[in-house]
Amino acid sequence: MKAIRESHIAVIVFSENYANSSWCLDELTYIIECKEKRGQIVMPIFYNIDPSYVRNQNGEYGEALAKHKVEHKHKLESWKKALVTAGNLSGWVTKDFQNGYEENCIKDIVGKISSTLSSQITNINEDFVGIETRLQDFKSKLEIGSGGVRMVGIWGVGGGGKTTLASVTYMEISHQFEAHCFLENIRDESSKYGLEKLQNKLLSLVLKNQQDMGGCEIERKHQIKLRLCGKSVLVVLDDVDDLKQLEALAGSHDWFGEGSRITITTRDQHLLSRRADTIYEVSLLSNDEAMKLFTKHACHKDKHVEGYEKLSLDVVSYTGGLLLAIEILGSFLYDKDKDEWKSVLAKLKDIPDAKVTERLKISYDGLERDQKDLFLDIACSLRRWRLSDAMRVLKACIFTSFYPGIGVPVLVQKSLIKVTNGKIDMHDLIEEMAHYIVREEHPNHLExxxxxxxxxxxxxxxxxxxxxxxxxxxxxxxxxxxxxxxxxxxxxxxxxxxxxxxxxxxxxxxxxxxxxxxxxxxxxxxxxxxxxxxxxxxxxxxxxxxxxxxxxxxxxxxxxxxxxxxxxxxxxxxxxxxxxxxxxxxxxxxxxxxxxxxxxxxxxxxxxxEKFPSIMRMKKLETLNLSLCTKLQDLPYIGTHMDCLENLDLSGTSIKIIPESVGKFCTNLVLFDLSRCRKLKQIDGNFRLLKRLKELHLSSCDQLEKLASDFFDKECCLEVLSLQIRPSFHQDSSISTKLPQLPRFLRKLDLSWCGLGDGDIPSHLSGLLNLQVLYLCGNTFSRLDSRLSQIPCLKLLNLSNCPKLVELSDLPSSIAILKAEECDSLQSVGDLSCYKCNKLIGRERLLHSMLQPDHDQWEVFDKNKESYEHPLVGYVPFSSLRRTPCWNSASYTNVTFEIVGQYMANPKIGLVPRRSAIRECSVFWDEGSSFKRKTFEIIDDPNSSNVQIVWHHGDVAYSLREDIIWD
Known part of the structure; x- marks a missing residue:
């Protein structure tokens, strides 16, 4: 009877001998009862029998009922009513499909049942807000019809809709399998009754019999495999929280027949990594979905009740898209007035809803003691911290053998916390649950x-x-x-x-x-x-x-x-x-x-x-940062070997001399920053001993007049060097004589504002085979040295603010990004158009290069981040676009830009007419044309860094306002 009750459609096959069975008549009575009370769909098939015989109890049916008068007199009347009802229902009469048309009858029956089921499922889905997209995404992971056996996990926070998604999927696809079953609440069932009962339940639901298996655990596993390995089955294991449950119910793929699909819902991602072929993470409801679902439960309508809009927003905001919380609070607030709504909201700030907390707390209760403490520490003090900082604090504050590096992944797997963009976070209601747990320790004694x-x-x-x-x-x-x-x-x-x-x-x-x-x-x-x-x-x-x-x-x-x-x-x-x-x-x-x-x-x-104490025993010091201590005039005295010191930042200080102790005792330095040390006059000691140094910054050291030609060791592994020696201190000789022999492993070199004139660019620059980034901003040369074209790996060349620069030629073929802003004398550089200086602009070149077929070569060239601290505007004019390979003769063009970087979460993208972007640029604008609306459209995916811009032919420009970061 349970199978009948849980079915959406009941198909009754009436044969000549059907009424002889009292069991069949009992089932018929129950089916009609389900139809009348539960709206179950009933489809009769009259197999070699006329419907009137059933309806009127004639012929074999009348004879059978007469025989039942003796033993089943008390049931006779209900049987007759059921037969009358069923006989009047529309169905199939097999006599109409004789003489070779039986196959058509079968197809008609199957088609009718399938279409009815689909229609029912569609109606069911309408009750689950936001289910359609999630359903399609999850079904794609099941890969139904692809053969093989596939186990797919549904993972997410408690109350997030895992069971709902599994249930709706099960209802929609179960008819495609030979057998199917849905095992609910495995966590509770296993705890109360043990795994043996669950194993028996699995087989009885799939095989439609009540026979219990005996024997030990191994024998029961073997029986499941033996009986199911030849069947295409759909099995849903709901709310699994222990690996033993999986091993007992779905121990291996070979337990099930070809085409089988096993769905596992759990809060513990780690469990799925042991069995599942793929994992689907259930997303929380969007604001719109959450509001729609809340309105359904709180108002029993699809629209807000007038006057409750603001309160509804407050409730939805509180739930954070958690399906369970929305349903519980919505149902609770139904039919309550505004004052009661306000009272409930005020109470929730101090005391979370008990039903929601109880469900969320299940994951917490399953943790070990140390893991519980770790979770409470994070929830009460470290939420939204950078993971690296939080881990450092946790290690400092935990005095057991428990290691946070092991515990944090466990909390992630249990859906209690998540790590997003390098930061620890959690759902608001989970944080509330943590505070509630702490308060309940001693509710009347805060101390x-x-x-x-x-x-x-x-x-x-x-x-x-x-x-x-x-x-x-x-x-x-x-x-x-x-x-x-x-x-x-x-x-x-x-x-x-x-x-x-x-x-x-x-x-x-x-x-x-x-x-x-x-x-x-x-x-x-x-x-x-x-x-x-x-x-x-x-x-x-x-x-x-x-x-x-x-x-x-x-x-x-x-x-x-x-x-x-x-x-x-x-x-x-x-x-x-x-x-x-x-x-x-x-x-x-x-x-x-x-x-x-x-x-x-x-x-x-x-x-x-003004002074940092002498360093005598700081043997484990790795980083010393004294940057912008503007009154600090002397480097601390170093009286011991500092083998661990890797980062020394003295930028922006008033230090005058770098003593020889640095070269002597700090031989493992990796980064040394002396930029903006405007009083620095000399660097003593042997820098050649700093063989591990990778970054050295000497920009804006106004009084540093010269570095010895052998300042760096030939085998120095320096990769980043910035030198900005001011021209006012070397008027008597060429700046090139003030520069040292540059290390051959350099990847990034900054010689900006060094007063480099024509012929001053170091000749050995062409020998820097690894150089990728070169800054020559603010210098006085009029043309680039032709030897620069011999640098094989150069990707970015920045020549901005070079006022005497007239032309750019013989650029390295590897160049991907050229910047030449505020170069007022610049007249020629290929076919690039101008910006800002009325001649040429670097940012157009930057964006233009993105449209080239080989632009992917520059996307990964520089591991060091280059960023603009101020809003960036760049333009690609229509005339420039037409010269790129992406342009075609169709009525529109699609170009997709991918904008990457940690500060690019909300890039501001716009397309503007050239005349509104730049004044006095008629040479690049067709005066006869006018900017028309709908010339373009922007397709911005909020879940991705991709921005697609669709041009319908017209004179438009692409504008980007935001920090750009290369990583």
Missing amino acids: RQSRISQARDVEEICAMGAETLMENNHIEVLALPSYKSSWLSYVSLPRLPDVVASMKKVRLIYWQGYPSSSFPINFEPTKLGCLMLQNGHQVQLWKGYKLLPNLKILHLQGSSFLESTPDFRGVPCLERLILDYCTSLIRIDPSIGYHERLAYVSMHQCSKL
Whole structure:
């Protein structure tokens, strides 16, 4: 009876002996009942029997009912009613298809059933908003009809629509298989009844019998394989959360017959990697889809109820496209007035909906203890952080053998977090669930909760008595980013020092804008691993010596009142020290020079800092950044070998001399930045010893007059070099005599603003076989040296702001991007048109090169990012387009630009008429033509970096306004 009840269509075959079976008559009665109560479709087939015999109980049917009077008298009346109803239904009479037409009858029956099913499924799909696109995408992964056995996983966050998608797909395609079954709620069923019952259920549903298998687990697996390996089956395994469940129900592809398809829904991506051939990730509903679904449930209409639009938007925004939350909240708000809607929304901010939380919490409950702690740490303090930064903090704050590098992928696989564009993120409702879990630890005792991440909670804790705090404070994480903590700056918190002092178990303090001037004397959290107080108000962190034995990260960026650092002897495990933009900092405790664990020190733009202590034992230091410490006049004294130091940034300082200790003790330097050191006069020591150096920046070193010709070792592996020696300091001789012999492995060279005139470009430049990027901006030559054409790999040449440049010829054939902006004397360079200087422009060349057949050669040429910090406008005129291979004689042209880079999420693309883009450019504009609407259209895919521009012949230009980044 269950099979009848769950069927969309019931096909009844009436034969001459049909009424002899009491079982058949019982089934008929139940089918008619399902038709009347559930709307089930009934299709009768009258096989060698006239419908009137069924309808009127004549002939064999009358005789059979007479025989049933004795044993089934109480059923007789219901049987007769069912026969009357069925006999009056439209169906097939096989007598009409005799004499060789039986095959036509069968085809007609199959066609009618298929079309009815399709129509029903279409109606069903209309109830599932947004299902059609997802259904088609998922069906494409099933590859039905392609043969073989295929297992496909559906993965996503709890309540995201995995089961819904699997169900709709099952209803639509199940009729294409010999047998099929849908095993629901495997996680719960397995926990309650065990795998043996699920295995028996699988076989009984597929084979349509109730016989249970006996034997051990191995025997049951063998039985499933034995009975199903010859059948084309569709099996859906819903809500799988353990590999053992997969092994018991779909252990291998060879368990199933040719053409079989196995669908597995789960929140755990890792499970699917063991079995599935491919994985389909269910996407959350778009805003429009979410609104449509919410309206269906909350209003029972397809349109908003007047006056509820804003409230509906608030609810949909809260759900974040999560299907389960939309359905639950929509149904709950149905038939409620505005005040009740507002009340529900206000409550949700503090207490998430219990049904939604219960479903989402399933993934959390399945984690191990360490994984749960990791998830709560991320949700309460590190959401939207860059993954690398978050991992660094987590490693510093976890004091077990558990390694975050293993735990984070597990959380991703469990659909609790995701990593998007290099940042950790999660659904808003999952974050709410995490806060709810923390609150439920001790709902009436904030001080006993493990994590505090709300400003109002801090205010409440600060109102507690000192004794209560000292005895009960269990806080492990205190996280208040600026958007949560800003208003606390305007609230009096006199008890804050007591609160901080009571946090003996705290592992992480992250408080942007920390309002207190310093930590109390009794602040000694021995487990503190990370202290981040960006933009704080401290003048000093704490007074005197303080032992924090496990502190690994000290981040005080933007603490503009901070005047001195603490004694570093009390933080023996410190690995990262960040004091960027501490504009009042004047003193670094000398103990820093003896710290043997520090690996990263950054004091960017500490504008009052005049001296960095002597470096005596900083053996593990990898990065030292003192950039824009404008009062710093001397490089720190280096008194030991610094084998780990790879990055030294002194750019923008007032350093005058680079001592020989750099060449002597820093032999593993990879990057050395001295750009904008405008007082730098000389570089002592032997730079030839820096054999690992790959980047050296000496731009805008106004007083640096000369580098020795043998400044670099012949085998130096330098790849990036910038030299900008000002011409005012070498009037007596050619600039070329001031330049060293350039390293032969250079990939990028910047000789901008060096006063290079005709004949000054170094002759050995042509021997740089790896050079790909060359900047010669702001120089005074009128023509390029012909030897530049011999550089074989040069891809980008920038000649902007060369006022005397007259012509460009003999360019390397490898050039892909040529930039020549503000070259007011430039008159000739092939057939390129002008921009900005009324003659020629580099950006047109840049965009023009993208239209060439071999443009892919430049897309990957430079691993170093080149970017424009200001909005970029580039134009490709119609006349230029017509000379490219992509143009044809058809009525329109399609050109697709791919714009890549981390800052190109929303590129601004436009097509403009030339006369509105550039003044005084009639030479490039057909005065007789006029710009007409619909000359072009832009096809911008929001899910891709591809922008397709369709030109219908006309004089138009392509405009791009955004940072362009090559990577």
